[in-house]
Every structure is written in structure tokens, then in C-alpha cells.
Amino acid sequence: MANVHSTAVHAGHAEPNFSTKAIWRTFWILLVITCIELIIGMFIAPHFHSLRIMFNILYIFLTLTKAFYIVAEFMHLRHELKNLIMTIVVPLFLFFWFIGAFLWDGNSYRSLRNHYDPHHKEQSSVKVPETEHGGAAKKPGELE
Amino acid sequence: MATAVPVEQKWWSGGRSPFNVEYGKLMMWYFLMSDAFTFGAFLISYGTIRFSSNGWPDANHVFSSFPVLGSGYPLLFVSLMTFILIMSSVTMVLAVAAGHANDRAGVMKWMVWTIIGGLAFLSCQAWEWTHLYHEGAWWGSNPFTNFDGSKASTNFTNFFFTITGFHGFHVFSGVIINIVMLIMTYNGVFDRRGHYNMIEKAGLYWHFVDLVWVFVFTCFYLF
Numbered sequence: 001m002a003n004v005h006s007t008a009v010h011a012g013h014a015e016p017n018f019s020t021k022a023i024w025r026t027f028w029i030l031l032v033i034t035c036i037e038l039i040i041g042m043f044i045a046p047h048f049h050s051l052r053i054m055f056n057i058l059y060i061f062l063t064l065t066k067a068f069y070i071v072a073e074f075m076h077l078r079h080e081l082k083n084l085i086m087t088i089v090v091p092l093f094l095f096f097w098f099i100g101a102f103l104w105d106g107n108s109y110r111s112l113r114n115h116y117d118p119h120h121k122e123q124s125s126v127k128v129p130e131t132e133h134g135g136a137a138k139k140p141g142e143l144e
Numbered sequence: 145m146a147t148a149v150p151v152e153q154k155w156w157s158g159g160r161s162p163f164n165v166e167y168g169k170l171m172m173w174y175f176l177m178s179d180a181f182t183f184g185a186f187l188i189s190y191g192t193i194r195f196s197s198n199g200w201p202d203a204n205h206v207f208s209s210f211p212v213l214g215s216g217y218p219l220l221f222v223s224l225m226t227f228i229l230i231m232s233s234v235t236m237v238l239a240v241a242a243g244h245a246n247d248r249a250g251v252m253k254w255m256v257w258t259i260i261g262g263l264a265f266l267s268c269q270a271w272e273w274t275h276l277y278h279e280g281a282w283w284g285s286n287p288f289t290n291f292d293g294s295k296a297s298t299n300f301t302n303f304f305f306t307i308t309g310f311h312g313f314h315v316f317s318g319v320i321i322n323i324v325m326l327i328m329t330y331n332g333v334f335d336r337r338g339h340y341n342m343i344e345k346a347g348l349y350w351h352f353v354d355l356v357w358v359f360v361f362t363c364f365y366l367f
Contacts (some may be wrong), residue, residue, distance in 0.1 A: 018241035027234045034230065037219050043367045046204055056367055063362040067355055074237045074351045084163040088173055095184055102188045105193030114198065124198035127293040 002079040018076070033062050162166050170215045172345045176352045179314075183356050186310065187363050190303040194367075199290030201300050203365050205225060206288050209275055226357065229315075232261025233354040236322075240347045243340025248329060251343060255326045258350065262319040269312050281305075303330070311360055314353045321346050 002099035037059060045055045077085055114121040151366055155162040191258030194200055205216040211221070235257040282286035286301040325346045334340045 017243060018237060020238070020241060023237050024214050024240065027230065030230050032222070034226055037362075037366060038219055042204070042219050059362050059366045063338070063358055070351055070355045070358065072231055073298065074354075075348055081162075081164050084165065084170070084173070087163075088177055091177060092180065094181075098184065098188050099191070102192045103195050104191060106192035109196040111196065113196075121198065125294055127291070128289045128295050 024071060026069050029069055030066055033066050060074050165353050166341060169341065169345055172348050176348060179352065179354075183307075183310070183359070184292070187306050187359060190307065190363060191341070193303065196254060199292055199294050199296060199301065201286070201288040201296050202291045206276075206281075206300075207272075207365055211271060219365060221268070221272065222361065225265055226274075226361055227256065227353050228261055228265045229357050232258050232265065233351055235261060236347045236350045242339075242342050245345040246335070246340065247340065248332070248335060249351070251329050251334075251340060252326060255322055255329065255343070259319055259322050259326065260324065262315055262350075265315055265320065266312060269308065269315075273308075276301075297343075308364070311353070311356055314356065318346075318350050318353050321349060 040055060040058065045052070048055070075089065153162075156314035160263055173304075207222055209217040209221065210217045211216040213220075235254045239251050239258060242254055251258075276282075281301045283305050284298050286296050286298045288296055288300070290296045325343055328334065328342065329340075334342060
């Protein structure tokens with residue numbers, strides 16, 4: 001738990017001490033979340049291709065949780081003054097707009113191209129004949 | 145939790161540090177914020193291109209090799225890399241904690257472990273890049289097919305090598321910074337200064353590298 005510390009502002013460097021217990025607790029949280037992600041990614045998600053969107057939302061949620069713990073505990077941001085937290089965190093909200101706008105744009109480009117360029121759409125569904133994808137049959141150093 | 149600033153105090157009229165952190169640490173935070181936008185721009189452009197493509201390679205097939213064991217182990221190697229990086233983040237924060245206690249031997253011990261972790265991560269990345277290169281993947285060359293077996297463009301490998309390369313370069317810089325910090329600690333620079341704030345700033349950078357990896361990991365290996 002966060003140490004309760006006073007508002008007293010010393011001239012120097014009066015950050016509350018890191019507690020080793022909190023560090024290891026954060027470590028276990030990060031490790032468990034990563035393991036959950038991996039188990040889903042390796043064993044569960046490949047069997048449910050139709051639910052990809054749901055799994056991706058889950059990954060985003062888990063990733064943001066990890067990011068929160070790294071920034072809040074390891075980088076100690078959560079123990080800083082609120083004004084400092086705000087100057088760091090608020091600009092990052094721009095990412096909501098960036099991600100939304102750009103992914104929307106990419107998606108729109110794809111649908112427009114598929115609509116107006118049937119040849120492209122046709123080509124992108126042609127299967128590659130030879131090797132199983134990702135298999136060991138790749139020729140070393142094979143280019144193009 | 146952060147504490148609210150009392151209203152009566154004149155925080156911004158000089159003679160105080162309104163954020164109660166030293167200048168260097170504040171600037172490190174702002175640098176990291178700008179760096180977050182750089183990485184964000186990379187990952188968003190990756191996402192845009194992926195959304196504009198009809199097909200994309202399957203990470204479970206591309207990243208399925210492990211040294212010695214061979215292929216057929218999806219995501220196993222990258223989990224090892226992730227574990228190494230999280231672990232080195234823990235040793236870094238333990239170094240910072242030791243610095244707060246002015247414990248020179250403790251700082252040195254944990255810095256050495258952090259440097260080892262960083263080097264281990266870089267070695268893993270070197271192995272992965274070499275392995276992919278021998279499979280025919282490189283900038284401008286993509287031997288992998290899409291999920292549905294159709295031919296993939298080179299966008300996948302271009303983004304993969306650019307973004308993991310940029311991240312690996314950050315890890316490399318972090319290792320160099322940590323080595324400098326270790327030498328300074330060894331020479332007693334921080335003891336003479338009376339505080340170990342430099343370790344804390346190096347720590348912020350190192351955790352940021354870990355933070356970026358969390359996102360790179362999700363974007364390339366899970367999605």
C-alpha cells in the first residue's frame with residue numbers, strides 16, 4: 001500500500017521510500033498478466049478466429065493494465081504531485097484521437113480500394129501454392 | 145496517492161519547486177512523453193497499414209521458433225524476452241530503492257543485474273533477427289503468407305524490423321546509460337553528491353523501454 005506521507009515540501013528530494021514489498025507485488029501482477037496474455041494467444045485465440053475482435057479488446061485491456069502498473073509503481077508516477085501527473089498523462093489522451101482517426105482511415109482505404117479495384121481484391125485472395133506458411137521448408141536466405 | 149497542493153501557497157512565484165521534483169527528473173519525464181509519441185506514431189502507422197490490408201501474416205506461425213528446440217513453439221521465445229525485460233525492470237527499481245537508502249553496494253549489485261538483463265534481451269533480439277533473416281525475412285522481403293494462405297506484402301517485415309529495431313536501439317542506449325551509472329556509483333560520485341537521483345532518472349528511462357516493449361509485444365505478437 002502507498003505510504004501515507006505529508007504534503008511537506010522539502011527543498012531537496014523527499015520522495016517516499018520505495019517499499020520492496022510493493023515492487024515485488026507489481027512484478028507478480030505484471031508476470032501473471034503476461035502469462036494470461038500468452039495462454040490466450042497460444043492456446044485459446046487460435047481456435048476461435050471469429051472472435052478475434054473480442055480477443056484484441058481483451059489484449060488492449062490487459063496491456064493498458066500492465067502499462068498502468070509500470071508507470072504508476074516502477075516509474076513512481078502515482079506517488080508524485082497531482083499537477084505533475086496531469087502534465088504527463090493529459091497530453092497522452094491525444095492518442096485516443098490518433099488511434100481512432102488513423103485506424104478508421106486505414107479501414108476506409110481498404111474498403112474503397114476493394115470496391116473500386118476488383119483486381120486488387122481478387123489478387124489478395126489468391127493462395128500461395130507451395131510451402132505451408134511458417135513451416136520449416138523455407139529456403140535459407142530466400143529473397144522475394 | 146498524490147496530495148493536493150494547498151491553495152494558500154504561492155507555488156509559481158519562484159523559490160520553490162512546484163512539482164516537488166528536481167529539474168532533471170521533470171525533463172526526463174517530458175522527454176519520455178515525447179518519446180512515447182514517437183513510438184506511438186510508429187505503432188499507429190503500423191496499425192493503419194494493417195487495417196488497410198486485406199491480409200496479414202499470423203504471428204503464431206512467424207514467431208514459433210526457439211533456440212535449440214527448433215520450430216513449433218509459438219510465442220515461447222518472445223515470452224522469454226518479455227520475462228527478461230520485466231525482470232530487469234524489477235532489478236532497476238530495486239537499484240533505485242537502494243539509492244534512496246544511500247546503499248552504494250546495493251545500487252551496484254542491482255545495476256549489474258539490470259545490465260545483465262538488458263544484454264540478455266539484446267542477445268535474444270539478435271538471435272530472433274538472425275533467425276528471421278535466415279528464413280528470408282528482412283526489410284523489403286517477406287517469406288510468410290497471410291492468415292488465409294494468400295501472398296503477403298513486405299509491410300509486415302518492414303514494420304517489424306523498423307519498430308523492434310528502434311526499440312532495441314533504445315534498449316542498447318539504456319544499457320550504455322546503466323553502465324555509465326554503474327561506473328559513477330563505483331567511483332563514489334553519488335556518495336559525494338549526497339543523493340542517488342541520477343539512478344532514478346536512468347531508471348525512468350529503463351522502465352520506459354520496458355513500457356514500450358509491452359505495447360510492441362501486444363501489437364506484433366498478439367494481435
